[in-house]
Amino acid sequence: MSVPHALLALLSEGPKYGLQLREEFEARTGEVWPLNVGQVYKTLQRLERDGLAESDGIADDGPQKRFRITASGAAELAVWLRTPPDLTSPPRDELVMKVLVAVRVPGTDVHEVIQAHRLYLVELMQQWTRLKDGEARGDLGLALVVDAELFRLDAVTRWLDAADARLSRAAAEPPRPAPAAVPQLRRAGVRR
Amino acid sequence: MNTGLRERPARAGAVGNGGVPARRAVIRWAWRLFRRERRQQILVVALLAAAVAATILGVAAAASAPADLNAAIHGTANGALILPGSDPHLAADIAAIQQRYAVGPVDVIENQTIAVPGSVATLDLRAQDPYGRYGQPMLSLVSGRYPHGPGEVAVSSGAASLFNLHIGDTWHQAGQPRRVTGLVENPANLRDEFALVAPGQVRAPTQVTVLFHENRRAFFGAGSQKFPGGAQPMRGQPTVSNGPASLSPAATVLVLAVFGLIFIGLVAMAGFTMMAQRRLRALAMLAAAGATDRNIRLVMVATGAVVGVAGTLVGAAAGFAAWIAYAPRLQATAGHVIDPAHLPWPVIATAMALAVITAIAAAWRPARSAARIPVVAALSGRPAPPKTPHRFAVPAIVLLAAGLGLLASSGGWAELGVNGGTLGWGAATVYGGKDTLLLVAGIVATAVGALLLAPLAVAPASGRSRARAGRGAARAARPPPLPDPVRGRPRRSQLRRVPRGAHLHPGHRQLFQPPYLRRAQPRTQPAHRLPAQHHRNRLRF
Amino acid sequence: MSVLELRGVSKTYGQGPAEVHALAGLSLSVAAGEMVAVMGPSGSGKSTLLTIAGSLEEPTSGEVLVGGAALSGMSRNGKARLRRRVIGYVFQDFNLLPGLTAAENVALPLELDGVAVGKARAAGLAALDGLGLAGRASRFPDELSGGERQRVAIARALVGARQLLLADEPSGALDSVNAEDVVRLLHEACQRGVAAVVVTHNAQLAAWAGRVVFLRDGQVTGQTTPPTGPESLLAGPGQGR
Secondary structure, eight states, rough: OOOOHHHHHHTTTSSHHHHHHHHHHHHHTTSSSSHHHHHHHHHHHHHHHTTTTOOOOTTOOTTTTTEEHHHHHHHHHHHHHHHOOOOSSSOHHHHHHHHHHHSSSSTTOOHHHHHHHHHHHHHHHHHHHHHTTTTGGTTTHHHHHHHHHHHHHHHHHHHHHHHHHHHHHHHHSSOOOOSOOOOOGGOOOOOO | OGGGGGGOOOSSSSSSSHHHHHHHHHHHHHHHHHHTTTHHHHHHHHHHHHHHHHHHHHHHHHSSSOOOOOHHTTTTOOOEEEETOOOOOOHHHHHHHHHHHSSSOEEEEEEEEEOTTSSSSSEEEEEETTOSSGGGOOOEEEEEEEOSTTTTTEHHHHHHHTTOOTTOOEEETTTTEEEEEEEEOOOOTTOOOEEEEETOSSSSSSSSEEOOBBHHHHHHHTTOOGGGGOOOEEOOOOOOOOOOOOOOHHHHHHHHHHHHHHHHHHHHHHHHHHHHHHHHHHHHHHHHTOHHHHHHHHHHHHHHHHHHHHHHHHHHHHHHHHHHHHHHHHHHHHHOOOOOOOOHHHHHHHHHHHHHHHHHHHHHHHHHHHHHHOHHHTTTOOOOOOOOOOOTHHHHHHHHHHHHHHHHHHHTTTTTTSSOOOGOOOOOOOOOOOHHHHHHHHHHHHHHHHHHHHHHHHHHHTTTHHHHHHHHHHHSSSSSOOOOSSSSSHHHHHHHHHHHHHOOOOOOSSOOOOOOOOOSSSSSHHHHHHHHHHHHHHOOO | OOEEEEEEEEEEEEEEEEEEEEEEEEEEEEEEEEEEEEEEOSSSSHHHHHHTTTTSSSSEEEEETTTEEEEEOHHHHHHHHHHHHHEEEESSSSOOOTOOOHHHHHHHHHHHOOOOOHHHHHHHHHHHTTOOOOGGGSSGGGSSSSHHHHHHHHHHHHHHTOSSSEEEETTTOHHHHHHHHHHHHHHHHHTTTOOOEEEOOOOHHTTTEEEEEEEEEEEEEOOOOSSSOOOEEEEEEOOOO
């Protein structure tokens, strides 16, 4: 989660105080990702150190300190907005691991494991949907965030369905010979 | 939303089967579908139109063609006595006839045979009252006017060309000049060539015909008595014999039309069956929306009725137009005047009604089977295909061949007829018993044979083979197809076995391989291999 | 009283080796105003559940009660009447009759039930008006977009104050925006008192339901429980990465 860049984006609108930055960040993101003050100031210090932002220089660590974006900060912001994140390496997903492992743990029905997670995910999605129907009606920012979360959870349930089907099918069919060469995708490294 | 959805409109009737509004809605939809599917229905409509048109033409021709030869020689009178021209007491004899045997006045026609110079042919000089009581069917004016007194004559067209006469010319015949005042004809027998003069203008008649309405008792009670003046009864021409195997021509055409409609009905039934298949999902949708079986049947039957009416109307228009165009030519062949408007309307109306009924009846069976197909199967679009009727092939072919043979041996229409065997409807309607039986038997056999054969001819058009019928029926009973290619879906208990006994071969390229587990041997192999495999298998990230 | 109740319903197709158990002893109860989503893999019996609940098929064993009335003893005409007055069906596609306009399609169940043409048409127009489709009321189905067609189908399934709505993948053929419109319509209908059973493989749509039931091999393998307290989604630690 690129908080520094988000702060830079807020600063690109004009000079702001640290507390102001925190409030605006939370408001714009539907208050889904609360930031604490310390995190904000640490990030601002790092931005200053990297020359992407500058402060008034009145007092250190005071709430009166106003921050401003620099030219290189604006350039950095532009680059960040246009550059897609590195998605080549699959994250170390706990759920995926769980399913893979459950297949071979003796005494475990992997389908029951999948069903338990599916149930949990759908219940979660129900809550998010209720939120979307209620609070998020007028709040565009919140609606976007909720949508993103719903799609993410949906993607996971879909993977669970696919895994379910694949495991069932594999159980019923004899094994097929492996193809000759498979591209070595998974060696690219794990994303942090 | 709005309250429109909440209000409960009044329901019609306690039975609640929809009543008139439901029928109207269904018929409206059937009509709309017909308009959209016009082109697919064109075959049946065309066949029906052809049948109706042919029937109308045939019936009209059959009814009009036979010449009523009796009308040609004695008009509407049913009693006729011929007195020799040489009778000295002509007038008295005529009066005696009128008094004794006639009811009402008599009509007197004097004929004198005159020679045509330079030819063997003779011409009939006829004295007849054009407005006589019984002679109307025998005489009509073509142009000019009737002759009134001495010195005037009207001639038939043949006589006019024979003597090279035109209206206004003077004709010298046997020394007597007469002015030609008009052209006449005998509408009941156009080939009758004669010269007409006013009554009493024939000086030396060859014979005198007395036409009257007979006084039955007196006439037949007379037995073999002599009539006054040595009169002889006129012998009528042979008419339609009322033998056991004869039919009026118009009725015969109708019978043939019925057979034709049966064929067309079969084709229509196949056509409607295909139409029902095309509409199957829509009909199922209608059922899911709450239509009863009767409503669904009504859709198909209404379509049948629309098709029938359309075909009949087109056919009627074509038939009448063809008849009006053909009538003059028929008149020339038949030799008597034919009035196009004089048609056997009841027979024609029956034919048209039969055509509509055929279409409705043809839609009936597809309607019933469409209503009976389970909704779920229909919605997934895979009902059982129709059975191919192979059973009747051999008997049908035998019957068809026999029927054609019978028809051939009966000689058809051409042999029968007094007028020298002319083809078509100019032939008089005289039948011999055996030939008629052969004819009728041949028609029936051909009809039944073709009846049984027709479904076979139509079945390939629907594209279903018998081989598919069996599988289709089983498929129809099942739920929609599963995209899961798993053969024989694993039951819950089998699934449970999989993870417990499962083991994974280490696929060095893949994340994992399908376990080596066969359904036939669920437990033995995996349990045997599990410990050894367990060490080797390592998931790698 | 529940609007729909299935007790121990089983459905078997075919015979012998080709035997398919679509449903096995399934029990479900749906109350008025409740929206139940049914999820499960293909072949789990979801569609069969709907066709049996909607009186389009008969179960091999078990009882089905709609509005308190048992379906087993009902005549075909009785079931047709039920489909006109109580049950509304929405399929994944092909819901509307070609040859009838949108308004006529919506008015169809009323007309089939004996309501005069004028009144039925007015009710249909009113329903379409409520969906914002009044301008498309006189169009034929092939002139409407997929989303419009499904909304008209829902209007038809609800017209006449019907109590039970059965939807089989109603948003299956639609993009996400139209899909959400459709499910919102169903949700609003449920808030007005309609009971709905929606079969879907799309978790996002199922999440709109008050209860999600999971089906597998013709049996219920789980169902969500409604939350007891206020949502605590946003109170947890930040979900940033």
